[in-house]
Amino acid sequence: MSNAEERPAGGPKGPDSERWGEVVDRRSGLDRRAEAEKNSPSNLERRRGPGRRLTDFIKTAEEGEMNREQYLFLLAIDTFKRVNRKTFPSWTDVLEIIRKLGYRKTMASELNLGDRANDWTERPDAPSGVNKPAERAEE
Helix, strand or coil: CCHHCCCCCCCCCCHHHHHHHHCCCCHHHCCHHHHHHHCCCCCCCCCCCEEECCCCHHHHHHHHCCCCHHHHHHHHHHHHHHHHHEEEEECHHHHHHHHHCCCCCCCCCCCCCHCCCCCCCCCCCCCCCCCCCCHHHHC
């Protein structure tokens, strides 16, 4: 068989490709999810499986029962979308809404983002810092 016949279509292009050696026979009993958790301990994984249940916070929201915090956030996002006629707010827009709701970074992060970002905190009474320039001039 030639190299082109041995490799699946859309897979890694050459034998030197990093991913080419990562094929795991599912019949071997190795659990790829366990390996992924070891390699990515960011505290953001939401995969479910044996022994991994949804938290009450997520479960109730997915079932349509929101707590006050979730409902207030939903209303704020909806209001922003209607007022600004934006169907899909950007991440910067979402962060602005969160800051205007009164959230501040007062605790160390529970996420492990590695060397990609430095963690920081601020005072609970810190200004939101997202006011429009016209509003700042009036202060």
